[in-house]
Amino acid sequence: MRMSDIIEEFIKELFEEEDSIEIQRNELAEQFKCVPSQINYVIATRFKPSQGYYVESRRGGGGHITIKKVNNEKAEYLMHIINNIGGQITSNEVDILISDFLTYNIIEEKEAKLLKVATSDNVLQLDKGEKDKVRARIFKNMLLNLE
Numbered sequence: 001m002r003m004s005d006i007i008e009e010f011i012k013e014l015f016e017e018e019d020s021i022e023i024q025r026n027e028l029a030e031q032f033k034c035v036p037s038q039i040n041y042v043i044a045t046r047f048k049p050s051q052g053y054y055v056e057s058r059r060g061g062g063g064h065i066t067i068k069k070v071n072n073e074k075a076e077y078l079m080h081i082i083n084n085i086g087g088q089i090t091s092n093e094v095d096i097l098i099s100d101f102l103t104y105n106i107i108e109e110k111e112a113k114l115l116k117v118a119t120s121d122n123v124l125q126l127d128k129g130e131k132d133k134v135r136a137r138i139f140k141n142m143l144l145n146l147e
Contacts, residue, residue, distance in 0.1 A: 007032055007042045011067070012103070020068040043067070045093075049084045051100055052077060074106055082140050088132035094119045094139055107146060115142055 001009075007028070014021045029036040047053040047067055056066040070080060081097060098115055101107040107115070117123065119139050124131045 003032065003034055003038060004042050004046070007034075007039065008046045011042070011047070015069050020066065022064065022066050025065055039065075046096060049080075051097060052080065052104075077104075077106060078143050078146060082143050085136055085140055087136055088129075089119075089136040089139060090132055091119065091121050091135065094135065097139075111146065115139065118142060 010028075010032075011021070011023070014023075025036045025039045028039050032038070043055055043057075043065060047055055049070075052070045054068040054070065056068075058064040070077070095116070098107075098112050102109070102112055119135045119142075121131065124134055124138075126134060
C-alpha cells in the first residue's frame with residue numbers, strides 16, 4: 001500500500017465510531033513519519049464533498065482539521081455525489097468514488113466493474129480535456145440509473 005492509502009484507511013477507521021472527527025495535521029504526519037503536506041494531499045483528494053465528506057481546516061496550532069461524514073440514504077448519497085462532480089472527473093477520482101461506494105455498500109461488485117470499465121481511459125480514447133468531461137457525463141448518467 002502507498003502511504004496515501006494507509007493514511008486514508010486510518011482516517012476512515014476513525015469514522016467507524018463517529019460521524020465527525022478532529023485531527024491534528026502535524027500529529028498525524030508525525031505518526032506516519034511523513035510531511036504535513038502528505039496529510040493535506042490525502043484529505044484534499046480522498047475526503048471531498050463529492051465523496052460524502054465535509055472538511056473544515058484551521059491554521060495554526062498544528063493544523064486542526066475537522067472531517068464530517070455526510071450520512072444519507074443511497075439515493076440521496078448518489079445525488080450528493082452527482083451534484084458535486086462538476087463538469088469533469090479523472091479516472092483516479094472515479095476509482096476513489098467506486099471504492100467508497102463499495103465500502104459503504106452503495107453498489108455491488110458487478111456494478112463497480114461496469115462503472116470502472118465504462119469510464120476507463122482505455123474506452124475514452126480522447127484528448128485529456130475532453131476525456132475527463134465525457135467521463136463525468138457517463139459516470140453521472142450511470143449513477144442516475146443505479147437502483
